[in-house]
Amino acid sequence: MSQVVAEGVFVEGAGGPRMIAGRRKADGEIRFPMPSGADAALYDAIEVTGEGRLWSYTMQRFRPKTPPYIGDDDEKSFKPFALGYVEFPGQVIIEGRILVDDIADLKIGQPMRVAIEKFPTSSRGELSTYAFEPAT
Known part of the structure; x- marks a missing residue:
């Protein structure tokens, strides 16, 4: 079983x-992720609804710099991936990977849902992290 990328970022239910x-x-302003440390006392933790709408996206075509990137790939084995923002109306906009085979399948405003992705790393083993996928 993999460990989570960070505690308190997502829950599976x-x-x-x-x-x-x-x-x-x-004032009710919502922030992601939930603040930590001394600022945490100023906030109440809430679960964001599981579905939102694609707000913006792009394709990550080159391997991110190391550090902070800790993927177990290298320049030759890196596979481009979609990256974008999903708006959870009335709550917050969250950035993350988008799980699609072809970026041409994405359209601004399309329904998206939270997904869990296994992410192999070079230093921490396999992690479970959040991503987004089209809601069909």
């Missing part, structure tokens, strides 16, 4: 995975 954000007690 019967209704599918959900992102964990923070709602600021003073």
